[in-house]
Amino acid sequence: MSWREIAILLALIWLLACAVCFGAGRKANPEVHSVVWMETERGGILLGGSMAGRWLPAARLARRLRGGERYRLYSDHAYLREAVGTKPYDAGMNPFFVDLRPGDERCSIAIAGSWNAMPRKAKTQSIIQKIYIAAARDVLRRHGLRRAPVHIKKVLRVDLEGDGRDEVLIAAESQDYEHVWYKKGQYSLVILRKLVKGNIRTFLLGGDFHVRGTPAPKPREDAPDWPVGYDVDGFWDVDGDGALEIAVHWSCQLADAGGEKVFNIKSGKPRLLADAGVRL
Ligand SMILES: [Ca+2]
Numbered sequence: 001m002s003w004r005e006i007a008i009l010l011a012l013i014w015l016l017a018c019a020v021c022f023g024a025g026r027k028a029n030p031e032v033h034s035v036v037w038m039e040t041e042r043g044g045i046l047l048g049g050s051m052a053g054r055w056l057p058a059a060r061l062a063r064r065l066r067g068g069e070r071y072r073l074y075s076d077h078a079y080l081r082e083a084v085g086t087k088p089y090d091a092g093m094n095p096f097f098v099d100l101r102p103g104d105e106r107c108s109i110a111i112a113g114s115w116n117a118m119p120r121k122a123k124t125q126s127i128i129q130k131i132y133i134a135a136a137r138d139v140l141r142r143h144g145l146r147r148a149p150v151h152i153k154k155v156l157r158v159d160l161e162g163d164g165r166d167e168v169l170i171a172a173e174s175q176d177y178e179h180v181w182y183k184k185g186q187y188s189l190v191i192l193r194k195l196v197k198g199n200i201r202t203f204l205l206g207g208d209f210h211v212r213g214t215p216a217p218k219p220r221e222d223a224p225d226w227p228v229g230y231d232v233d234g235f236w237d238v239d240g241d242g243a244l245e246i247a248v249h250w251s252c253q254l255a256d257a258g259g260e261k262v263f264n265i266k267s268g269k270p271r272l273l274a275d276a277g278v279r280l
Pocket residue numbers: 158159160161162163164165166167
């Protein structure tokens with residue numbers, strides 16, 4: 001082999017090595033779209049995020065965030081502004097806390113993505129429609145509360161996937177529901193009503209049902225069934241695929257805890273995407 005041929009061969013090897021390194025570098029650093037549930041006006045808890053079209057839980061996503069990520073802040077009905085997030089840190093109540101500058105007291109969720117996370121908005125519906133009362137009653141019956149009066153506190157209608165068919169979210173809670181103690185018949189629930197293959201189906205997204213009461217006004221500290229209240233927080237496209245996810249807020253005053261569950265729709269059914277909470 002001549003010196004000229006050796007030089008050409010070495011040049012080809014160098015070019016190939018550069019191409020491999022460049023490709024590996026691109027693969028190792030895809031864009032990360034983190035999502036933060038705002039716990040205070042200045043920051044909140046990392047729910048997770050999407051990367052290269054895949055959802056990653058907070059624990060896996062946190063180490064990829066270096067701070068300086070740009071977030072779009074949303075309330076439950078509108079885009080608010082941009083803000084910059086810190087690297088997740090342990091705030092003592094949750095290991096993945098993110099501060100945002102500037103903060104905004106109206107903000108419910110912060111999403112590090114340039115897309116419009118609210119392409120469709122929910123409409124408030126009447127809470128006295130018989131069909132929704134019947135749906136909530138059916139769920140209560142299935143959970144052992146046959147005689148509990150149905151008290152709906154919120155009905156929202158929204159097209160989650162953008163397929164032209166609205167979904168309905170119902171939040172119901174017994175009127176005497178106490179978040180610090182409970183008695184027989186108390187409940188709190190959030191359900192999704194959705195058309196699946198021509199039939200309306202009801203899915204329970206969060207529920208707390210007290211078939212038995214407690215002998216004392218306040219349950220024991222170690223009681224496993226502390227009362228947990230549920231409510232619909234809002235609808236945002238947290239991963240940029242064009243479909244809205246459902247955010248359900250939960251709170252347990254006895255444990256000084258609260259958090260957020262996020263569901264997306266897969267194959268016509270709700271699937272828990274993220275669940276993050278904090279002890280206050
Ligand atoms: Ca739909």
